[in-house]
Amino acid sequence: MGYQTNEAASGKEAIEKTASGDFDIALLDLMMPGMSGAETLGELRKISPKTKVIMITAFATVDNAVDAIKKGASDYIAKPFKIEELLTAIRRVLEECRFEEGITKLNLDYTLSSLANPIRRNILKLLQSRKSMRLMEMVRELDIDDHTKVVFHLKMLKESSLINQDKGKSYSLTGEGERILSCLNILKNYLSA
Amino acid sequence: MGYQTNEAASGKEAIEKTASGDFDIALLDLMMPGMSGAETLGELRKISPKTKVIMITAFATVDNAVDAIKKGASDYIAKPFKIEELLTAIRRVLEECRFEEGITKLNLDYTLSSLANPIRRNILKLLQSRKSMRLMEMVRELDIDDHTKVVFHLKMLKESSLINQDKGKSYSLTGEGERILSCLNILKNYLSA
DNA sequence: AACTGCTGTGAATTGTTCTTCACAGAATAC
DNA sequence: GTATTCTGTGAAGAACAATTCACAGCAGTT
Structure with missing residues (x-):
């Protein structure tokens, strides 16, 4: 057929x-x-x-x-x-x-375009090593002068539910965020091999 | 330190x-x-x-x-x-x-933004199942009316060396393309699980 | 030689994402 | 209570990605 x-x-x-x-x-x-x-x-x-x-x-x-x-x-x-x-x-x-x-195609688009941006990847990596961080903490760590830039990317990451924010305004990775990040590592190793 | x-x-x-x-x-x-x-x-x-x-x-x-x-x-x-x-x-x-x-950061940016686009992902998928295809063959399969649109995306994929083209104008996946695609499958399964 | 279909190019346009800036409320420090 | 830092919003514009369109060379057919 x-x-x-x-x-x-x-x-x-x-x-x-x-x-x-x-x-x-x-x-x-x-x-x-x-x-x-x-x-x-x-x-x-x-x-x-x-x-x-x-x-x-x-x-x-x-x-x-x-x-x-x-x-x-x-x-x-x-x-x-x-x-x-x-x-x-x-x-x-x-x-x-x-x-x-x-x-799932929708999700995939969303997730991949999230990961396509280096700033967002850096944010994820930071959250992986530190577990939980406040806005200005990240801004300084990432060495970005305009904090609203970081706010923008944090919003995107929140929307694709790779990170979330607790009542104390701290950001951290969601379970999905962690999974995606480990998948990203695999990808990175593929590329550098 | x-x-x-x-x-x-x-x-x-x-x-x-x-x-x-x-x-x-x-x-x-x-x-x-x-x-x-x-x-x-x-x-x-x-x-x-x-x-x-x-x-x-x-x-x-x-x-x-x-x-x-x-x-x-x-x-x-x-x-x-x-x-x-x-x-x-x-x-x-x-x-x-x-x-x-x-x-490698450069490569990663490149690769991820390649994958972020659904048309490009579909092209990769097509090439995975068919092994080798010509331009118009893909255009029809993808059901896209303007062939230059496909040409555009093929060019991008060629630039990130996920696909290549033989003398007979046929496109096919590179080794890297295959690896990335299998990584994409993992990601997709993560998301749909 | 004229026609058809394939494989493109390049420029103009549209659409999306990212950055920048001006501002403002909430929390904290002094 | 005043100043300062933190956390954010919203709008304007810059930068980048994708689409569309007009066109052109080539191969094969009739």
Whole structure:
């Protein structure tokens, strides 16, 4: 139908391909050589939560179905199935993907443009080493003459919720801020290597 | 002297702290409990190539020194040393850091602002799945009416050397482009989790 | 030789982000 | 209570990024 596809001969291979690629949907048989479909499902959801999984099985039982859905499968189809059945499921799940993608795309834009600015990166780094700082403290540390410049960037960082401010006006990293910063470190190491 | 410091009781701990932090310099004793200084040096250079290492030892031998420098240590100091000796070494190495930082900072700015744009990210994604594409092929796939818009972004990506173009005018990802893209995937998963 | 589609360039325009500056209320120091 | 420092707002403009448009060379077709 024009979809781009890729196949894996085992659960292990599926996991590997998923890790290095960017898949919308995985079609997974419950009975597979090596790692079971259920196990694979669990792993897959862990390493790539955005990839939707459709389980397929010849031995459909309620238990298996419930288990699969609980583990995060998006659909569950019993063999033998009409090809149209599968296509319907794929279309439905793809729509789901597109919707979620729209949402996270916004976040990604936001986050990346936050990180694109060196002053903001320096602020994040400062907060990482000091844990919590006041405005003027940072201004002096960053050696910037106009404090409103720093205020501007702090506002941006607050809006993308990488930092927050307590009642005492102190700024600190949010959990997300910390995660992003560690990812930034990885990136930096990639670049300098 | 106003430097921010942190300590580790073993090589293993040092590696862990380095992985999660952002250190300019590590002072490493050759004789340590558990992992040896030489081993630690190797690991450290692997996970954080930008962190400079100064080796310190009570049993200075030429072999050890040569080995350390070969493995990427920036300096090698024998005990007992005058504190001023150490400080001089630190200052020299720090200067080295500042210089390199200036260089990679440029790259980081470049790369991040490349990734900040959704069109450019889509181009990268396309190239990841298709391996190699021509201009108009992408234009149609991206559903953009003005092809010069795509040309503009392709130019940017070429400049930050995330993609390149062969004689046949086909565009494809560079090694760096692939690495950055996989890092982007990690980031995306962080955000959607 | 004329036509079509591809791959661009360069200039003008629009749009966004960043900086600067004038100002002001709240907290703290004297 | 007055001065000073801190924390911020909002508007104007500068700097930078992205889009649009007119055009042009080249390759292949008819």
